[in-house]
Amino acid sequence: MVPEHLKEVRDRRRAWIEKARAAVKDRLTKEIGYWDHRAEELKVQEQAGRPNARLNSQEARRRADDLQGRLQKRMEQLDLESQVSALPPVALGGLVVVPAGLMALMTGHPSTLHLWWARRPLAAARAVIFAQMVDDPSSHPDIFRTEKAQEKERQRLFKIIEDLVKWENTTNEAA
Numbered sequence: 001m002v003p004e005h006l007k008e009v010r011d012r013r014r015a016w017i018e019k020a021r022a023a024v025k026d027r028l029t030k031e032i033g034y035w036d037h038r039a040e041e042l043k044v045q046e047q048a049g050r051p052n053a054r055l056n057s058q059e060a061r062r063r064a065d066d067l068q069g070r071l072q073k074r075m076e077q078l079d080l081e082s083q084v085s086a087l088p089p090v091a092l093g094g095l096v097v098v099p100a101g102l103m104a105l106m107t108g109h110p111s112t113l114h115l116w117w118a119r120r121p122l123a124a125a126r127a128v129i130f131a132q133m134v135d136d137p138s139s140h141p142d143i144f145r146t147e148k149a150q151e152k153e154r155q156r157l158f159k160i161i162e163d164l165v166k167w168e169n170t171t172n173e174a175a
Contacts, residue, residue, distance in 0.1 A: 035064035
């Protein structure tokens with residue numbers, strides 16, 4: 001599953017990067033050409049004794065050089081972005097469940113206890129973690145092409161979450 005997913009992500013990412021690379025190169029190359037041409041025009045005007053009060057040839061040349069540097073830097077960034085590799089998953093969140101009895105012993109004041117929003121912390125935690133790990137079907141238009149297919153998949157995922165929340169399924173490793 002991981003190699004196929006990695007290939008799919010890598011192909012999609014590289015296609016996006018090549019599109020971005022072409023757009024950036026086209027736009028910045030046009031701007032560089034404009035400022036190169038403008039610098040030459042201004043240099044000719046300055047040599048003829050008609051300097052431009054707002055912009056001189058050195059400023060136009062500096063802008064062209066800055067754009068060349070930006071183009072090179074952006075191409076390097078896109079090269080780095082195209083390097084997609086499989087890494088181990090990284091936990092972005094966590095959950096600590098403290099039993100009410102232990103909390104009462106630690107604080108000594110049962111009235112200060114925070115009541116858990118669902119009196120089934122393990123089942124609720126499993127459902128929350130599952131919901132965080134699964135993408136909404138609308139984020140995969142290549143797999144779920146129609147709104148109807150997306151809604152069908154969404155309902156299937158909701159059913160899985162409903163099964164995870166059931167207290168009876170707390171010890172069921174398959175649920």
